[in-house]
Amino acid sequence: MARVVIQAVVSVDGYIAYPDDTVGPLFDWYFNGDTELSARPSGWTFNVSRTSAAYVQPFWDAIDVTVIGRHLFDTTNGWDGKPAAGEQLVVVxxxxxxxxxxxxxxxxxxxxxxxxxxxxxxxxxxxxxxLVAVTAGDVGGQAFSAGLVDEVAMDVVPVVMGEGVRFFGGHTGTVLLDDPDQVVQGDRVLHLHYTIKR
Known part of the structure; x- marks a missing residue:
């Protein structure tokens, strides 16, 4: 059975973008290293630290399907028909x-x-x-609230944005997670992975 993970790069105060959908310094770590990181099938390449590449590349390679919302589809123009990660994409x-x-x-x-x-x-x-990856934000938050998410993966960047689009969207209520089962310190990013116990 497929596993479902909600994933995004996120600020320390829990934002994945500013209110205008720009990401500011959140993606700087994608360009501060000497090891190539490649997304399929988009073909996008980045240069990250060796430690980040060793964590992120296998994760990205494992994604079969990505789920996004219509807002992200419109904002990115559907990534010109190529999913950022995974072979197929579902737009809610x-x-x-x-x-x-x-x-x-x-x-x-x-x-x-x-x-x-x-x-x-x-x-x-x-x-x-x-593996199914659900983008964080409103769609990911709704999936999380509905109990449809098995894992949470965060690439936490040391910046406080103060406002913007929240990682869990409009999710309210308290959910207690166990300690992360993966903690990887990259250069200007901390990779965290949680498995949700049911």
């Missing part, structure tokens, strides 16, 4: 994807679902026994 949306975008990207391995629950179910079906 109540509106069809734009016809002109579909025409420009006829082979994009993108699917849609009209709810977070349906999106996670579809992603798990597509992933088989693999």
């Amino acid at each position: 949306t109540h509106r069809p994807l734009p016809q002109e975008w579909l025409a420009d990207h006829p082979d994009a391995p993108f699917h849609t679902a009209d709810s977070v629950e349906a999106g996670i179910a579809l992603a798990k079906k597509l992933a088989g026994d693999g």
